Amino acid sequence: MDTIFALASAPGKSGVAVIRVSGPLATKACIDLTGGLPDPRVASLRLIKNRKDQRLDEGLVLWFPQKQSFTGEDVVEFQTHGSSAVVSVILRELSGIEGLRGAEPGEFTRRALENERLDLAQVEGLADLIEAETEAQRRQALRVLSGDLGKRADTWRQDLIRTAALLEATIDFADEDVPVDVRPEVTDLLGKTRMALFKEAKGVESAERVRTGFEVAILGAPNTGKSTLLNTLAGREAAITSEIAGTTRDVIEVRMDLGGLPVTLLDTAGLRETEDKVENIGITRARDRANHADLRVFLRESEQVELPREIEIRDGDIVLLAKADLRGNSSGGVSGLTGEGVDDLVTRITNTLAERAGLTGIATRERHRVAIEKTIAALDEAARQLELGEDRTDIAAEELRSGVRALDALVGRVDVENILDEIFSSFCIGK
CATH class of the missing domain: 3.30.1360.120 (Probable tRNA modification gtpase trme; domain 1)
Structure with missing residues (x-):
C-alpha cells in the first residue's frame, strides 16, 4: 500500500x-x-x-x-x-x-474505515462534524462519530442472530422433542427489536433537518411586509423592499442560526391572482417552497383576510397580523419596520423547531432510514411466516438473516462500495 x-x-x-x-x-x-x-x-x-x-x-x-x-x-x-x-x-x-x-480527498479517513478504526456511520458523522455550522449540528455529528449508531446496530444484530439461532434449533431438532419452547423468547426479541428500529427510523427526518437545515417560509399577500421582516431577522438588506406590489419575484434565502439550529428563512412572492407571467412564476415557486418548508409564517392585513386556500395550515405554523406598527397596541402582530413582535416571533420559531429536533435519534441520513426500514420489513415478514405454521420456520429464519444483512449495510460491512466515492468526495485533502 x-x-x-x-x-x-x-x-x-x-x-x-x-x-x-x-x-x-x-x-x-x-x-x-x-x-x-x-x-x-x-x-x-x-x-x-x-x-x-x-x-x-x-x-x-x-x-x-x-x-x-x-x-x-x-x-x-x-x-x-x-x-x-x-x-x-x-x-x-x-x-x-x-x-x-x-x-486524495478523504483518503486518510477512508483508510481508517478500511482498517476498521471507524465504521461507515462514524465516517458520515465525521463528515457532518467538519461541515457543522451550529451547536445542534455539532452535537448530533459527535453522537454519530462516537459510534453510538454502530453500537445500537450491533445490539440489534445480536438480537436478530439470537432469534434466528433459536428458530434454526427447532429446525435441527424437528424430529426430536425440543426441551424448551423457544416461541416466547423469539416473540419477545422480535417485538423489542422492531420497536427500537421503528423509533430510530421515525427520528431520521428530524435528524436530517438538523444536519441540512430547517426551512421557514414567510408567506402572505403582496405588501404585507414579508421582505421587510426578512431583512430585520437577517440584520441586513437581503431582500428589496418597495411599496410596489409584486416586487419580490423569486424566493430569497437567508441562512441563520436560531438557538443552535440551522435555519433558512425564505422570503416569497406575494400570493395573489395576476396576469404578469414573471410574477406568476414567482408565485408558483412560493407555493412549492411553502409546501416543502418545515414551518410557515403567514402574514395577513387583518383577521378578516382569509389564508391562502392552496396552502394547507399545519401544526406549528404561525399566523400573525402584518405591519403591527400601524395598529397601535394590538397583540398578535409583527412589524419588520419597527421590530415590534420580532423577538416573540423568533422565540416561537426557535421553540417549535427545537421541539422537532428533540425527536431525533442517532440515525441521521436517508441511507440509514432505508437500511433500518429494510430490517423492519424483514422482521415483519419473519413474524408473518411464523404465524403460518411450524413448516415456515426455515423461511422465517432466512428473513431474519436478511435483516442482519440490512444492519450490516447500515454500518458499512456490506453493500456500500457504490456510496463510498460520494461520501469521501465531501472531505478535504488531508482528512
Whole structure:
C-alpha cells in the first residue's frame, strides 16, 4: 500500500501548519527529514532538513504507531510554522521520497474505515462534524462519530442472530422433542427489536433537518411586509423592499442560526391572482417552497383576510397580523419596520423547531432510514411466516438473516462500495 501525505490544516498563512503522513513508509519519511523517530505519541521538537542536510524549518514531530493512529497505519505529523513557503518545501521534500504520494480527498479517513478504526456511520458523522455550522449540528455529528449508531446496530444484530439461532434449533431438532419452547423468547426479541428500529427510523427526518437545515417560509399577500421582516431577522438588506406590489419575484434565502439550529428563512412572492407571467412564476415557486418548508409564517392585513386556500395550515405554523406598527397596541402582530413582535416571533420559531429536533435519534441520513426500514420489513415478514405454521420456520429464519444483512449495510460491512466515492468526495485533502 502507498504511503500518503498531505497538508491537514487549512492552506494559507497561519501560526502552525500540520502535515500528515500515513502508511508503511511514514517512519522512514520521519527519519529522512528529522534524523530519527520520537517516542510514540509524544511531541518532540526537531529540526526538519532536506536530503542535502539543509535546514527547512523547526517544529514538533509526532509518531503514532500502527493500530494506535487515526488511520490504523503508522502516522507521522509535522507541526511546522504556517507559512506557504515552509509548507511547500516540506511537501516537495516528501514527494521526492520513493513510495510516497499526495493524498486524495478523504483518503486518510477512508483508510481508517478500511482498517476498521471507524465504521461507515462514524465516517458520515465525521463528515457532518467538519461541515457543522451550529451547536445542534455539532452535537448530533459527535453522537454519530462516537459510534453510538454502530453500537445500537450491533445490539440489534445480536438480537436478530439470537432469534434466528433459536428458530434454526427447532429446525435441527424437528424430529426430536425440543426441551424448551423457544416461541416466547423469539416473540419477545422480535417485538423489542422492531420497536427500537421503528423509533430510530421515525427520528431520521428530524435528524436530517438538523444536519441540512430547517426551512421557514414567510408567506402572505403582496405588501404585507414579508421582505421587510426578512431583512430585520437577517440584520441586513437581503431582500428589496418597495411599496410596489409584486416586487419580490423569486424566493430569497437567508441562512441563520436560531438557538443552535440551522435555519433558512425564505422570503416569497406575494400570493395573489395576476396576469404578469414573471410574477406568476414567482408565485408558483412560493407555493412549492411553502409546501416543502418545515414551518410557515403567514402574514395577513387583518383577521378578516382569509389564508391562502392552496396552502394547507399545519401544526406549528404561525399566523400573525402584518405591519403591527400601524395598529397601535394590538397583540398578535409583527412589524419588520419597527421590530415590534420580532423577538416573540423568533422565540416561537426557535421553540417549535427545537421541539422537532428533540425527536431525533442517532440515525441521521436517508441511507440509514432505508437500511433500518429494510430490517423492519424483514422482521415483519419473519413474524408473518411464523404465524403460518411450524413448516415456515426455515423461511422465517432466512428473513431474519436478511435483516442482519440490512444492519450490516447500515454500518458499512456490506453493500456500500457504490456510496463510498460520494461520501469521501465531501472531505478535504488531508482528512
